[in-house]
Amino acid sequence: MSWTKKVLRINLSAGTCEAEPLNMEWAELYLGQRGLGTKYLSEEVPPTTEPLSPENKMYLITGPLTGTMASTAGRYSVVTKSPLTGAVACSNSGGFFGNEMKCAGWDMVILEGKAASPVYISINDDNAEILPADDIWGKSVWEADEWLHSKHQDPQLRVAAIGVPGEKGVLYSAIINDLHRAAGRSGVGTVMGSKNVKAVVIRGSKGVHVDKPKEFFEATNAAKAILAGNPVTAEGMPTLGTQVLMNVINEMGAMPTKNWQHSVFEGASKVSGEAMLEPRESDGKANLTRNGACFACTIACGRISTIDPQHFTVKNREDLHHSYHGNSGGLEYEAAWALGCDTGIDDIDALTYANFVCNEQGLDPISLGSTIAAAMEMYEEGIITKADTGGIDLSFGNVEAMVKCTELVGAAEGFGLELGMGSARFCAKYGHPELSMTVRSQEFPAYDPRGIQGMGLGFATSNRGACHLRGYTVASEVLGIPIKTDPLVTDGKAELQIGFQDATAAFDSAGICIFTSFAWTLDDVAPQLNADSAGEWTAERLAEIGERVWNLERIYNEAAGQGAIADKLPPRLLNEAIKAGPAKGKVNGLPVMLPEYYRARGWTEDGVVSEETKARLGI
């Protein structure tokens, strides 16, 4: 049985840690991780709850495959109500934290209430304690990680922590585990900080039990063979990581550039995955040292990189954590885009440095880079001046300015606190909300939906705010997975987006990484779950679970004021045609796709989940 059927509920206000049974009726309907966490949220946290109040709760939750030998089975999710979006938040992370939670005997850890002073949570199998964190409050994730490992005298302790921005209310603070894996989006780290929790540390020694071991061995081996035989998961991702996309998206003219004013970035190839392999002049080393894998992963897309020791960000900088002078988590495509293309910067070492800061301090690089980019456009338009920026020349392409802004947000100081609001609040504060490239106040990822139409619908309807990881039709529209569709047309995109959204919700609830879906379908996941967990699991049932999860998130958002009223794109994407390149002349066709989407979802024409759909899905 792959669920431990045990939940650890930690009430920070009362100072209690108590075990309770997992609600298995809900697990049958919502599986685990994203789905089951959202079910608990919707039952326990009213949608109108203030996200940074003690009444909000956090659900750190695994899936039924987490901790097993299924490929990529190290995942856990953080579900809560987001302070950035006001909608449901679910951030998913790899590394080695989720499997450790499962091995300690817990499917889920719930944090509720608020501690009177800074604390961290220590979990060692059945023993859970709330311990003082005064010594690490005000420290970075990396400093806290070292202190916690030293204090517990256990090199295998797994740590998930927030940095200074999470303590001080930066609205896109992440929870970082294993130094550079992130529950990155929607400000889940900010919620943790609001509860006065610096970190959760876990050590588990119980192992994980599956329902039918021999079948499970066969099913997971068969699934791994599929990953090993697929050119994307076997060669493309380990060699170039997500950064392989940089040149693809730019060459097709869908690269958001300078706060989405342009759709081709001249410097893209200089910050691409391929560029990360090129030896640099100073020491002959490439940016990329090697690839890396999370727990049980047979893809290994992670990037381990160094910064050029002669680069201004690190040269003679003895004040920096030693990791800046060595190997650490390198650039993913989204981070390289947001910190680079969107700000007009093609300096790969500066981007790597900024990415390290995001890891050290727990920041979402997409929201950070996008907010800096919006501020740069406002600066160039004269809407803000050096009087607002603290003297920083925020011109597009100014490397030093991007680095300085990143450091200030990382320290949560000065102008960094302004940028820490995120672009929606920042642009609104200065009277230009239309310059914020967001949906539900969450910043877009790196795909211009004027050149990739289905992604516009995906951004507008994404339950956690603009996101690529909720319905990645780029796979079909650009990459031809599973079939190639035309990125420049709206026909069929409603059904395509729904298919991706529901399947993704199922993957996200199972305990595995969404990147397996480049090679696996739900038909490949079902046999693994079947052998792992009691009960009959089929692809059809998993797709229905995905649909149920999507609709539950939507219902929660409707009650939180984030339903159909927020299914919008910024006017730039609807009214300003792409200026040059292969998608020249295009705007996004959301007004055409959205009614089709509502209809295909079985919602009312106003975008409300219908009673019939609720009844059909058993919500």
Added chain:
Amino acid sequence: MTEKITVKLFASLMRYLPVNNTKSHGFDHAIHADTTVGQVIDALQLPREGLHIVLLNGVYLEPELRESTPLNDADVLSFWPAVAGG
């Protein structure tokens, strides 16, 4: 009259870049007026089974059109193997 196009090779296809061209993805390739994409693939000895994404001036070229599509002076022809990210 001899014309030329720009060929770009990315990801694992970079191994087919001309010698001394390893720091750039693109290189010039001479064509004649009636040269097709298929003929360029032959001339460069690119592995057809490994050409998953082919963009002609940034627009996806369907597999069934690749052999016969003619090229024009100054076209940009880009190739990728099967890749994905996110």
